[in-house]
Amino acid sequence: MNLEIERRFRVRDAGWRALAEGEWLKQGYLSVDPQRTVRVRVKGEQAWLTLKSLITEVARHEFEYPIPCRDADAILAAMCPFVVEKRRYRIEHAGLTWEVDEFFGANAGLVLAEVELASEDQPYQRPDWLGDEVTHDPRYTNSYLSEHPWPSWPDNQPAGEENR
């Protein structure tokens, strides 16, 4: 078991893009309940089954097990109604590793940055391209995004009557 302490942000601009190569991730969920999230993830020729349980909005218990890629593909196809596809860029900045996720598929257009910390109050230095923090907005979890793609959120709809 690991304790995962993570803060999550939007990005302000594309300044992160030239800083890393990026690798392709595809993942789906067997449970999106925040107390018992069950994720299957494929990255290249590797795959994992991951269980996460919310402790606070910043901290989670995490259990992760490698599984055969052919199992993961079959589980994604047969048991995961919604999948998330993204490219992940790992960027070192001031002693910490930032993971920038560029979403594709149903969530195309969304870019999020995450940093893993040793404690909830560990200080960190903001890269120039970092935007607003969204750690406390549960809609920005990948499990929520799998079922409720970002472009469909009310905030992201074209202007309504009042702006016409």
Add this chain to the structure above:
Amino acid sequence: MNLEIERRFRVRDAGWRALAEGEWLKQGYLSVDPQRTVRVRVKGEQAWLTLKSLITEVARHEFEYPIPCRDADAILAAMCPFVVEKRRYRIEHAGLTWEVDEFFGANAGLVLAEVELASEDQPYQRPDWLGDEVTHDPRYTNSYLSEHPWPSWPDNQPAGEENR
């Protein structure tokens, strides 16, 4: 991936009890959705994480992975609101292995028998102690029983007004 083809029954009497030793199982669920059941099971010093997906009431896809026992205990405690505790007896009869599950805890009093078959229409010989088939009643799945213990079912309530 395995294809699991199973038929499930009540038992008629205790004729099964002298036929095997039995071993203790404790299991909990991270998802009870029949299309994507996620189970953690502990048996003695071994533990597994198992994913099942309903194909028909008799057939299921199944993926099973061994995990460390200390992980399983932590997952049961932190992420599984409902658990099933039972003793399982494996009984050979006419070339097939019957598993008789005697439930304890919230489901105390319930005994079920299961047989795994190679195909949905494989013939099988009924042991004397076997009762009615319940394969097609989804309430008799362990995942349903974990949340809705058998003694609480309306069928099992004391007689109502009409019988007074």
